[in-house]
Amino acid sequence: xxxxxxxxxxxxxxxxxxxxxxxxxxxxxxxxxxxxxxxxxxxxxxxxxxxxxxxxxxxxxxxxxxxxxxxxxxxxxxxxxxxxxxxxxxxxxxxxxxxxxxxxxxxxxxxxxxxxxxxxxxxxxxxxxxxxxxxxxxxxxxxxxxxxxxxxxxxxxxxxxxxxxxxxxxxxxxxxxxxxxxxxxxxxxxxxxxxxxxxxxxxxxxxxxxxxxxxxxxxxxxxxxxxxxxxxxxxxxxxxxxxxxxxxxxxxxxxxxxxxxxxxxxxxxxxxxxxxxxxxxxxxxxxxxxxxxxxxxxxxxxxxxxxxxxxxxxxxxxxxxxxxxxxxxxxxxxxxxxxxxxxxxxxxxxxxxxxxxxxxxxxxxxxxxxxxxxxxxxxxxxxxxxxxxxxxxxxxxxxxxxxxxxx
Numbered sequence: 001x002x003x004x005x006x007x008x009x010x011x012x013x014x015x016x017x018x019x020x021x022x023x024x025x026x027x028x029x030x031x032x033x034x035x036x037x038x039x040x041x042x043x044x045x046x047x048x049x050x051x052x053x054x055x056x057x058x059x060x061x062x063x064x065x066x067x068x069x070x071x072x073x074x075x076x077x078x079x080x081x082x083x084x085x086x087x088x089x090x091x092x093x094x095x096x097x098x099x100x101x102x103x104x105x106x107x108x109x110x111x112x113x114x115x116x117x118x119x120x121x122x123x124x125x126x127x128x129x130x131x132x133x134x135x136x137x138x139x140x141x142x143x144x145x146x147x148x149x150x151x152x153x154x155x156x157x158x159x160x161x162x163x164x165x166x167x168x169x170x171x172x173x174x175x176x177x178x179x180x181x182x183x184x185x186x187x188x189x190x191x192x193x194x195x196x197x198x199x200x201x202x203x204x205x206x207x208x209x210x211x212x213x214x215x216x217x218x219x220x221x222x223x224x225x226x227x228x229x230x231x232x233x234x235x236x237x238x239x240x241x242x243x244x245x246x247x248x249x250x251x252x253x254x255x256x257x258x259x260x261x262x263x264x265x266x267x268x269x270x271x272x273x274x275x276x277x278x279x280x281x282x283x284x285x286x287x288x289x290x291x292x293x294x295x296x297x298x299x300x301x302x303x304x305x306x307x308x309x310x311x312x313x314x315x316x317x318x319x320x321x322x323x324x325x326x327x328x329x330x331x332x333x334x335x336x337x338x339x340x341x342x343x344x345x346x347x348x349x350x351x352x353x354x355x356x357x358x359x360x361x362x363x364x365x366x367x368x369x370x371x372x373x374x375x376x377x378x379x380x381x382x383x384x385x386x387x388x389x390x391x392x393x394x395x396x397x398x399x400x401x402x403x404x405x406x407x
Contacts, residue, residue: 001172002181003165003225009185010221013394016386017191017353018213020360023372024052025200026209031291032056032194035201045363052355056194057289059348061308063193064285065315066340068118071278072110072320076100077250078271084264085254093251107320112313118282119309122290123302133283137276144273145226151266152233161232164242165225179401182394187345189220190281192352194288201291208374210383227273234260249274286312315340350399354392361388 027042028035033053040049080096088096100106121133152158190196203212231253235242238256242248257267286308293304322329322336331339360369361384370376375383 001169002177003228004168005173005178005181006185007221009182009394010189010217012386013182013391014185014189014191015213015217016383017186017357017391018189018196018217019209019373019383020356020387021191021196022200022203022209022213023360023369024356025197026203026205027368027372028197029201031201031295032197032288033292034295035197039359039364039368042368043364045359049355049359049363052352052359053194053197053292055348055352055355056192056197057292059344059352060193060195060285060288061312062315062340062348063344064118064282064312066319066337067278067282067285068114068312068316069107069111069319069337071114071275071282072107073100073250074271074274074278075110075113076106077254078268078275081254081257081267081271082264084267085258088254088258090255093255096254097250101323104321104324107323108317111316111320114278114282115309115313115316117279118286119305121279121283122286123305125301134280137280141273141276141280142223144269144276145223145230148230148234148266148270148273149226151262152230152237155261156233156237158229158233160236161229164232164236165228176401179397183350183398183401186353186395186398187349188224189217190284192349192356193285193344195284198288198291199284210373210375210379234266347399350395354395354399357387357391357395361391 024039025032025035028038030038031053033050036050036053037047040047124132152161186192200209203209231248232242234256235248235252238259240252240256242252253270254267257263257270260266286305289308290301290304293299293308294301297304318326319337319340327335329335334342369384370380373380373383
């Protein structure tokens, strides 16, 4: 029930918002804050709307502070996977992950390595760094995924994985499932964190925003579904429980790789895949703030990127310590990791998305919107009505759900 509703939300809510945020970036031709100021002036609107840009760049920095720590876990497990997880057991798999979280030195070292990888690419610029890295990493990610998917079809339990992901049970379609699916469709496209607006500012005038948004959503969703099928096929073939998040990737899968034929090859390929996915995502998170500093201060890209990276690195150290030495330190009952996660993905991103939908749908001049979006007639009317009514309603429901106002 969840997956099919999620796909409907991607098409009906996520893509229209993706188009709106890209439109703002290209119309403003600047970093998220600068772009918002430009379109605000053009629309004759209140300068307070610039908060959309500030929420985006601030949220991206806070997300990367804990995201880089999680990516550090993946780097550790990619290294471990080279020996095929020889001799690992269920008990040891859980104990190994717990030991990693309890070791502040290892967490900080891997966090440092990942931030250095990210800063190195972004500091090289959009063409020399980001574009060149993605030209290599994204096709490599896709090829590795195809290999894992092929293994799942030939040697694992793909029918069980397919049933697990796509069996539609109407009795499970409850309000919480629908709200969760809408929320996930929103977050998976990186909406409301400034990244899409920053990339939109680099988008060529002759490029169709609608077509680009469709291809981005299609590729993002396709890779996600392929990953799910590949992972769950392996999990079910080994008779393991489909747990979620780090428990699945860092505890269940090492056990599966240790038991399967060719696991010493499939395991490293899988963790290399996840490393690529994390790396390309982190590049998108640091770029909006970097563009903001470069355009506002005139400093070099390298200085801006390494300065931001230093700030994120320091915040990330606090996140790493929240799993061990600072585990007793709580704010509103949350440790630093959970606090940043809640603040960004459950509050800041939905709020920015809501404001984007309202601003583009109601505040921007219709002529300017039509010039940028490239739609005409029924297509334009449908997209604008979704942005004006459906998107704000859906995001409001998501926001009320995650803050606990509704169940």
